[in-house]
């Protein structure tokens with residue numbers, strides 16, 4: 071779909087260059103040529119020729135040519151019925167300032183990362199939990215507004231495996247720029263594995279004070295499969311496998327995670343997660359240690375009865 075959008079762009083660009091050259095040529099010609107006397111009748115004829123040619127024929131032809139390119143490109147992004155393998159359905163919900171991603175067929179939920187299979191169309195139902203956002207993965211297709219109370223559907227299909235960047239493209243508040251979506255297209259079997267290891271996940275709560283603090287505070291907003299049920303903040307059930315924290319603000323590694331837990335309000339000012347200044351370093355480190363274990367099940371765990 072992105073390729074077709076690019077084709078339309080190049081066609082428009084080529085046509086605009088052509089128009090520029092023709093107009094410039096006419097302009098230079100008009101500057102250089104010797105003025106000629108024309109009679110009243112002849113002047114009227116010339117005027118009529120310009121109005122019909124330049125005012126009716128040329129714009130009509132240009133618009134028809136543009137539509138011939140534009141309509142098929144627009145259609146390819148519509149979720150029209152197709153034959154054969156049906157599109158994968160994914161729900162993406164915009165929040166200030168992060169992405170909730172749901173796979174309703176398997177019940178898998180993740181955040182700030184959108185994994186899709188290569189070569190299969192994906193119907194992305196977008197909506198918003200607060201203000202208007204816009205879903206855009208430029209390498210894969212056009213953008214679509216995410217509007218509270220409405221569901222819009224965008225069809226995308228990745229032609230090859232790879233990592234792409236998605237970005238909110240409708241200004242949604244101070245941290246709009248920090249609303250990056252990690253998009254990854256996996257080969258079909260790798261994608262099936264990705265889904266499988268996240269289906270019916272269940273974690274153990276953290277021990278000691280960390281577990282208590284998580285249950286009393288973090289778990290009120292964050293869900294962790296088997297541990298807490300919060301639904302206002304990103305689901306953390308597969309947190310350990312996400313490339314970044316805070317929707318692209320900082321790398322999700324040992325250092326990044328510990329910094330995020332302490333400095334999230336300065337790294338991404340205004341986010342809903344309250345400051346952790348009243349928690350001891352020891353408690354925060356224990357929580358970080360536990361968060362690092364929140365990943366998909368290993369193959370071993372899956373085969374366990």
Ligand SMILES: [Cu+2]
Pocket residue numbers: 203204238239240241242243246247249
């Ligand atoms: Cu935004």
